[in-house]
Amino acid sequence: MRTMTSAEAQNHFGELLDTAQREPVTITRRGRPVAFMVSKQDMEELMAIRKQRSQAVANFEAYFADTDAKLSADNALLTDDEVTRWVHELR
Secondary structure (H helix, E strand, O other), X not given: OEEEEHHXXXXXXXXXXXXXXXXXXXXXXXXXXXXXXXOHHHHHHHHHHHHHHHHHHHHHHHHHHHHHHHOOHHHHOOOHHHHHHHHHHHO
């Protein structure tokens, strides 16, 4: 990944755009990364991955909400000591 200072990015914007089509470019200010320039294709891939991750999290939360709803009232009355005892018995 190529790195440019913010001043270089301003002064060589056309070069920055060309480079970003081939590889992501890190833009720094005072030696610290402050931005990344990526191609349209890379950004679309990142957004698709972000959408997939959000959907996976939503599915995960829905699964556990559904599972919690199926627990019987008796299970809600279990104490931590009872659960610990059963875990030790099953080992």
